[in-house]
Amino acid sequence: MHKTRILLLLSFFFLIQLFANASEHNGFDEICKIYTEVANSSMVNPAKSEYIFTNVKSRVTNNDALQAHSGIFTLDAAVRYSIFKQSAELSLKHSWDCEAMNKVLTAK
Numbered sequence: 001m002h003k004t005r006i007l008l009l010l011s012f013f014f015l016i017q018l019f020a021n022a023s024e025h026n027g028f029d030e031i032c033k034i035y036t037e038v039a040n041s042s043m044v045n046p047a048k049s050e051y052i053f054t055n056v057k058s059r060v061t062n063n064d065a066l067q068a069h070s071g072i073f074t075l076d077a078a079v080r081y082s083i084f085k086q087s088a089e090l091s092l093k094h095s096w097d098c099e100a101m102n103k104v105l106t107a108k
Contacts, residue, residue, distance in 0.1 A: 027062025028088040031069055032098035034059065039100040048104065064091040072105075081105045 034055045038048050060066055068087035072080040081102045088096040 027060045027065030028068075028092060028096060028098075030060050030062075031056055031065055032101055035098060035104050036100035039103050052104075062091075077105065 034052055037055075038051055041048075041051075043051060056066070056069055060069070064087065068084050068091070071087075072084050075083060084101065084105075085096060085098075
């Protein structure tokens with residue numbers, strides 16, 4: 001009985017860690033969702049920026065995604081999306097794309 005309880009606790013702990021790591025890697029996907037919400041809205045530019053930055057701050061916990069997102073705004077607008085995309089792919093170790101982010105970042 002005692003061994004079963006320990007095994008259950010260890011399994012539970014392992015699952016929590018697994019889901020925590022998985023959700024942390026979704027920081028790039030969460031940023032994409034935020035940009036998709038903006039792209040599908042009728043917000044104007046000042047409101048778009050405020051919405052993006054407020055939601056990234058409150059909804060994203062992955063440090064790689066947060067650093068990549070804040071870092072692109074020191075760059076020329078023409079390269080922001082490509083640099084963010086490269087950062088996502090390096091961090092996630094697989095192909096990544098977000099058309100909504102590309103659209104919002106390149107809109108004039």
